[in-house]
Amino acid sequence: MAEVTALDPKKFKEAVKDKSNARLKMWLEICAHCGLCADTCHFYLANDKDPEMIPAVKGRKVLEALRKKDKIDEEFLEDFYWTIYGECTMCRRCTMFCPFGIDIATITSTGRGLCVSQGKVPENLKKTIASYYEHGNQMEITQEEWIDTLQWMEEELQEELPGATIPIDKKGAKVLYTVNAREPKFYPMDISQVARVFYLAGEDWTMSSKGWDDTNLAMFAGDLKAAAYISQLVRDAAEELEVRRVAITE
C-alpha cells in the first residue's frame, strides 16, 4: 500500500517537464497501436489475456499522465499508480518484440518517477530508499554491524583456512568487492565463501566499510535522484580506496 498523501499538481507538472525527454516523446507519438506487444507480456498472458494488460496500454496511460500536467486528480493518479507498479515489472521483453523498439520499461520507469513527485511509492520501497540515505544500504545495517559481520566471517573462515582474511578498507587493492545487503543480513556465509575463492585465487582484494551495498532499489521507483546518490556511494568508496575494479556479487 502506498501512503496517502495530498496531491501536489505543481510538483507533478514540474516532474512532467523534467522527465519529458526526446525518446519518450518520440515513442509515445509513433506507437502505431498495432497490438503486437500483447502476447510478449507475462501480465497479459497470466491474466487470461486481459487486453487492459498489454504493454501499449501502459504506454498510453503514461502519455495521459504527461498530458494532464497540473490537471492531475486523485482518481487518475490512483489508477495510474496501480498500473505502473502492479502491472509492469520493467522486464523489457515487449521492447524486444516491438517493431519500432518502443521501450515500455523506460516509459514505466518514467511513470514511476512521476508518482515519486507525489510521494506515491510502495511503503516498503520508500523505507528501503530511506535506509540507503541513512545507512548507505537497503537493510538498515549500521557500519558497526557490518564490520562485526565481516570479522565474524573472517574468524569462521580462518578455522578452515588459517591465514585467509577478509580485508577491510585496504587502500590500493586491485578489486573492491561489493555485496547485496541481504548477504550480511541473512546469508553471511556467502561472504566467507567468496573470501575463500579470493584467497585461494591469490587475488588482491578488499571490502569497504562504507559504500558496500551494490543494489539500487531506488531505480525501481524511477527515483533517479536517489538512484544516483546510491551509485555514487559505491563510486566514492572505490575512488577513496584507489581500487582498479569494482566486483559485484551475483
Add this chain to the structure above:
Amino acid sequence: MSLYELLRGPLLWLAFGVFIGGMVVRIILFFTLSTKKDKPIYRFFSWKWLWLSIFHWIVPLNQTAKKNPITTTVGFLFHICLLVTPLFLLAHGVLWYESWDISWWSLPESTADYMTLIIIGCGIFLALRRIFLPYVRVVTTAADYLLLGVTLAPFVTGYLAYHQYFDYNTVLLLHMFFGELMLVVIPFTKLSHFLMFFFSRAVTGMEFGRRRAPSW
C-alpha cells in the same frame, strides 16, 4: 484560378512545405532535446548496433515477424506498395515531366493498378484487426481509424480516377486533396513513424547492443 489549378499549384507547394518542413523541425527538436536529456544515446552511440537494429526490422528478420506471419506479410506488402506506387506511377511521372522536365522509370499501368488494390485490401485487413482483435481494439482510438482513412483515401480515389468511375473531375480533385492532406498530417501524427522509425530503432538497438542483447 480553378480548383484544379489551386490543388495542382499553391496547395501542393503548401502540402510539400508542411510535410518536409514539419519533418525537418521534428528532427531538429529530437536532436536539441536529446543532447540535453537523452545522454545515454550519445554516451553509448554505436554505428554497428544502429545499422543492425534497423536492418533486422526493415526486412522481416526478427522474432515478431516469425511469430506473426500473416500480419507481417500484410504489413510489408502495405508499406512497400504504399511507397512504390505513388512514386513510380506513370501518370504521376507525366506530371513531374510536364512541370520540371524530369522523368524516371515507371511501373506498368496494370501492375500499379494491382498494387493499389493490394494497398486497399491490406488497409481493410488492418481495420478489421482493429475491430475484431481485443488487444488491438483496446489501444485503438478514433485517430487510428481516421489516419488509416486518410492514408487509404488517395489510393481509393486514385483507383476510381484511373478507371474513370463516377464523375472523373470530382474524383480527381478529391484524389489530389486527399494526397495533400496525407502529406500535411504526417509530421503531426503517428504517421511520422516513416522517419522516426529509424531513430527509435537506432536508440533501442544501441541500448540493447551495449548489453550484447540484440533487440530482434
